[in-house]
Amino acid sequence: MASPPTSEPVIELRGVEKHYQMGDTLVKALQGVDLKIFPGDYISILGPSGCGKSTMLNILGCLDQPSVGQYLLDGLDVSKLSDDDLSQVRGKKLGFIFQSYNLIQQLTVVENIEVPLYYQGVSEKESREIAVELATRVGLGKRLDHRPTELSGGQQQRVAIARALSNNPSVILADEATGNLDSKSGGDILEIFDRLNAEGKTLILITHDEAMSQRTSRTIRLKDGEIASDRRREEKVP
Amino acid sequence: MIQHSLLREFSLFRLKRSVLLGIKSLWMHKLRSLLTAMGIVFGVCSVIAMLAIGEGASHEAQQQIKELGSQNVILRSVKATDATTAGEQERSLILEYGLTYRDIAQIQATVPGVLVTIPAREVKDFIWNESRSIDSSTLGTVPWFPEMRNRSVVRGRFFTEIEMNTRAPVCILSKSLARHLFPLSEPIGDTVRIQSSYFRVIGVIADDPATASAESEDKNGRADPNQGAGMEMLIPISTLEDHFGEVLFKYRSGSFEAEKVELHEVTVRIDEPESVMPASQAIRHLLERNHKKVDYEMIVPLDLLRRAERTKQIFNIVLGSIAAISLLVGGIGIMNIMLATVTERTREIGIRRALGAKKKDIVVQFLIETVMLSGAGGVIGVALGLAIPLVITHFAEMVTIIEFWAPALAFSISVITGVLFGIYPAFRAAGMNPVEALRHE
Numbered sequence: 087m088a089s090p091p092t093s094e095p096v097i098e099l100r101g102v103e104k105h106y107q108m109g110d111t112l113v114k115a116l117q118g119v120d121l122k123i124f125p126g127d128y129i130s131i132l133g134p135s136g137c138g139k140s141t142m143l144n145i146l147g148c149l150d151q152p153s154v155g156q157y158l159l160d161g162l163d164v165s166k167l168s169d170d171d172l173s174q175v176r177g178k179k180l181g182f183i184f185q186s187y188n189l190i191q192q193l194t195v196v197e198n199i200e201v202p203l204y205y206q207g208v209s210e211k212e213s214r215e216i217a218v219e220l221a222t223r224v225g226l227g228k229r230l231d232h233r234p235t236e237l238s239g240g241q242q243q244r245v246a247i248a249r250a251l252s253n254n255p256s257v258i259l260a261d262e263a264t265g266n267l268d269s270k271s272g273g274d275i276l277e278i279f280d281r282l283n284a285e286g287k288t289l290i291l292i293t294h295d296e297a298m299s300q301r302t303s304r305t306i307r308l309k310d311g312e313i314a315s316d317r318r319r320e321e322k323v324p
Numbered sequence: 325m326i327q328h329s330l331l332r333e334f335s336l337f338r339l340k341r342s343v344l345l346g347i348k349s350l351w352m353h354k355l356r357s358l359l360t361a362m363g364i365v366f367g368v369c370s371v372i373a374m375l376a377i378g379e380g381a382s383h384e385a386q387q388q389i390k391e392l393g394s395q396n397v398i399l400r401s402v403k404a405t406d407a408t409t410a411g412e413q414e415r416s417l418i419l420e421y422g423l424t425y426r427d428i429a430q431i432q433a434t435v436p437g438v439l440v441t442i443p444a445r446e447v448k449d450f451i452w453n454e455s456r457s458i459d460s461s462t463l464g465t466v467p468w469f470p471e472m473r474n475r476s477v478v479r480g481r482f483f484t485e486i487e488m489n490t491r492a493p494v495c496i497l498s499k500s501l502a503r504h505l506f507p508l509s510e511p512i513g514d515t516v517r518i519q520s521s522y523f524r525v526i527g528v529i530a531d532d533p534a535t536a537s538a539e540s541e542d543k544n545g546r547a548d549p550n551q552g553a554g555m556e557m558l559i560p561i562s563t564l565e566d567h568f569g570e571v572l573f574k575y576r577s578g579s580f581e582a583e584k585v586e587l588h589e590v591t592v593r594i595d596e597p598e599s600v601m602p603a604s605q606a607i608r609h610l611l612e613r614n615h616k617k618v619d620y621e622m623i624v625p626l627d628l629l630r631r632a633e634r635t636k637q638i639f640n641i642v643l644g645s646i647a648a649i650s651l652l653v654g655g656i657g658i659m660n661i662m663l664a665t666v667t668e669r670t671r672e673i674g675i676r677r678a679l680g681a682k683k684k685d686i687v688v689q690f691l692i693e694t695v696m697l698s699g700a701g702g703v704i705g706v707a708l709g710l711a712i713p714l715v716i717t718h719f720a721e722m723v724t725i726i727e728f729w730a731p732a733l734a735f736s737i738s739v740i741t742g743v744l745f746g747i748y749p750a751f752r753a754a755g756m757n758p759v760e761a762l763r764h765e
């Protein structure tokens with residue numbers, strides 16, 4: 087996107103660290119992370135295994151809280167929120183996409199897409215309309231009442247994307263979203279991501295895949311829990 | 325604030341969807357859910373069935389006692405079982421024992437609250453109608469006997485005071501006796517014979533509930549096999565004295581027995597239910613003073629009734645314990661399965677937490693599932709528990725009574741069991757760390 091620094095950041099990390107106590111040693115999974123993410127950013131986070139990508143995503147996704155530092159989401163300091171308020175923030179402002187799809191097995195496609203809306207207290211009728219619309223948008227309009235076990239991996243991941251979009255989140259977080267997929271289905275998923283970003287969505291993708299970073303407008307490289315580089319590709323075609 | 329969030333949490337809309345969700349999750353493992361609910365099914369069903377049977381049995385017992393008259397005290401002459409009596413008896417050859425007119429007079433005069441007394445003498449001998457006969461009991465009594473003993477005259481009439489005073493040779497047959505002696509013809513107006521005395525039948529009376537209940541004993545061969553159950557003839561007491569005298573001779577198992585008994589039975593009617601116990605106490609003291617040996621027995625139906633009620637209470641306590649244990653076992657079964665389910669669905673819990681579910685949403689979800697399991701078990705249990713007594717009544721001809729509150733109680737207990745045993749698994753599910761739950765395989 088053209089000039090992100092002019093607007094207010096949607097996410098701001100200030101001196102964030104995450105420590106794990108492993109017996110006698112203190113593992114610093116993240117240290118001194120300062121980061122600003124602006125609305126409309128399309129970010130890939132890269133780095134070798136164990137560098138702290140998932141840890142960072144958990145913190146960004148309000149699933150975990152930093153040991154040190156501040157995390158501002160839409161200007162709200164979420165590093166000190168209660169468990170209930172964190173749930174509320176996740177349900178309202180964030181969308182998750184996981185490597186292993188993480189659909190609920192006993193629910194159908196539409197019902198899976200409706201889950202975040204259910205916890206936001208959206209009425210049955212309204213959430214059904216939203217879910218059907220999103221399912222159609224990810225190309226599953228004819229599979230509304232299928233169960234996850236009756237779908238291919240790519241289809242399941244598309245359901246997961248629809249689910250992540252259902253509450254109209256400020257930021258979408260994806261951890262190795264294409265990791266379990268063949269290149270064709272993975273490509274389909276990435277195309278959906280491109281389209282979402284083009285529509286103005288903020289996306290943060292975690293990946294091993296260097297090729298994936300070519301599609302995004304901003305690439306953050308992590309090394310040993312620190313940000314090694316943070317590059318914006320100005321030349322990216324909108 | 326809290327009220328608002330509670331309202332939101334338990335709004336009908338969320339409840340309905342949570343229930344639907346619970347059904348889906350339980351339906352995923354149909355057999356497991358069914359087996360888990362079984363514990364509750366059997367608990368609930370046995371509670372209702374046992375209550376119905378117990379209630380029926382105690383109702384029947386209480387009914388019989390009530391028919392004896394709860395305001396009555398019944399005294400009966402019995403042969404004293406004392407060893408010394410045997411020696412005296414051999415010397416005198418005539419066995420003299422039992423209640424006397426003197427006892428009655430004193431009871432009437434000294435015991436407070438006595439309304440009337442009903443004396444009765446009994447002769448046990450064959451009663452004949454032409455060639456048909458049966459060994460039966462003939463009771464000499466007073467005109468107010470049926471009213472005081474709750475025995476209804478089903479056909480004809482009872483004898484009157486005039487007939488008693490004139491020592492008229494009239495008789496009333498018990499239903500069983502009438503049926504036995506007059507299987508085909510109308511007994512009223514006909515005559516029956518005992519030894520050489522003839523009596524005109526003027527009425528038929530309902531069988532004595534006390535002897536009717538002894539019927540089963542007869543079938544087991546414990547009572548005198550020659551004596552027909554419920555076979556009884558009633559005549560005026562004066563008539564009986566006229567015809568059979570003071571000493572009764574009986575031919576029994578090859579030898580004669582002679583007995584002198586003034587009164588075989590006395591029913592004392594007390595005016596108020598509250599005075600029955602003190603009056604019976606007074607009568608007991610009076611009889612203890614008058615009789616050296618215990619040649620009488622005392623039946624206080626009210627006392628029996630109270631004892632029957634106490635027995636029923638004990639039965640209910642035992643039943644309650646069995647019910648509690650079986651529901652405890654059922655509850656533990658449910659808890660066990662729910663804990664396994666929570667572990668199995670760790671990933672789902674993580675997903676839901678990531679998608680905005682609060683801890684209490686997870687608690688509610690698992691609690692609803694547990695309650696539905698136990699509630700479904702409760703419903704099936706109630707249905708079975710209502711059916712079993714019907715089957716028992718139909719095939720075993722036992723009275724069973726289902727109190728309206730029994731199924732309601734059993735069902736609510738099953739639901740409460742679900743809540744109690746569901747709380748721990750539900751909180752365990754909610755307490756999971758979302759990150760770790762998501763990583764769970």
Ligand SMILES: Nc1ncnc2c1ncn2[C@@H]1O[C@H](COP(=O)(O)OP(=O)(O)OP(=O)(O)O)[C@@H](O)[C@H]1O
Nearest residue numbers: 106107108113115134135136137138139140141142
């Ligand atoms: N719950 C935990 N307890 C202790 N240490 C942890 C925990 N979670 C992560 N770590 C450590 O933190 C570091 C970063 O882990 P993280 O999972 O973020 O790596 P990653 O970049 O996602 O790796 P990968 O690409 O393999 O998924 C690792 O050294 C890991 O061992």
Ligand SMILES: [Mg+2]
Nearest residue numbers: 139140141261
């Ligand atoms: Mg990782």
